[in-house]
Amino acid sequence: MNKAPIFTKLTLAILIAGSITACKQGATTPAATAPAAASADSKNQIVFINSDSLSKNYAYVKDMDKRLTTKSDAAKSDLQSKGQAFQREVAEYQKNASTLPADQRQTTEQRLQREQQQLQSYQQNASAEIQNEQSVEMGKLYDKISEFVKSYAKEKGYKMVLTYSKNNTSMLYGDASLDVTADVVKRLNDAYAKDGASK
Numbered sequence: 001m002n003k004a005p006i007f008t009k010l011t012l013a014i015l016i017a018g019s020i021t022a023c024k025q026g027a028t029t030p031a032a033t034a035p036a037a038a039s040a041d042s043k044n045q046i047v048f049i050n051s052d053s054l055s056k057n058y059a060y061v062k063d064m065d066k067r068l069t070t071k072s073d074a075a076k077s078d079l080q081s082k083g084q085a086f087q088r089e090v091a092e093y094q095k096n097a098s099t100l101p102a103d104q105r106q107t108t109e110q111r112l113q114r115e116q117q118q119l120q121s122y123q124q125n126a127s128a129e130i131q132n133e134q135s136v137e138m139g140k141l142y143d144k145i146s147e148f149v150k151s152y153a154k155e156k157g158y159k160m161v162l163t164y165s166k167n168n169t170s171m172l173y174g175d176a177s178l179d180v181t182a183d184v185v186k187r188l189n190d191a192y193a194k195d196g197a198s199k
Helices: 004-028 030-037 051-057 059-099 102-156 181-197
Strands: 046-050 160-164
Touching: 046 051, 046 181, 051 059, 051 160, 051 181, 059 102, 059 181, 102 160, 102 181
Parallel strands: 046 160
Antiparallel strands: none
8 A cells, every 4th residue: 555645645735725824814914923924934934845754754644654554454364364265165165066966056156156245345345444544544634734834834924835745746946945844844743742642
């Protein structure tokens, strides 16, 4: 399961949403953002975050990836075990089919067909459950980063927070002085560690 592109797209969407919100807040409440504009960090009103680096270094993403991978691997293992058991049943039936009476062959074939359908249904349900779990986790990640970017932009007096990713060519260049990724990742990780310690 390749999650990096998903995280990249998600962080792109989050950062754009945060940028728009920050811009709206700045436009509607100029008096409130004036003090922040005087800070040293706010001389650059447009900054960017490297979403590849954010996805790679944010501890919450790493933990989320572990949770999803563990659940996915468990479901695959369970499905593989059930599939192998079914294959053994089929092989056993095929080996003895010629010696069985016609009515017993028919009964066995119907039973195996039902088991195959149940196995397919189980596979579909397991896949849907994993996808639902991913959706829930992505929603939590979106909320965390989105809320952070909004408050971060407001605190620093930034009017726009862009995102950079190798997989997204909408931003081709950004001066290193505008890159706030390290500070964002540090603050997100600090907040995540604090949340974990308080539980």
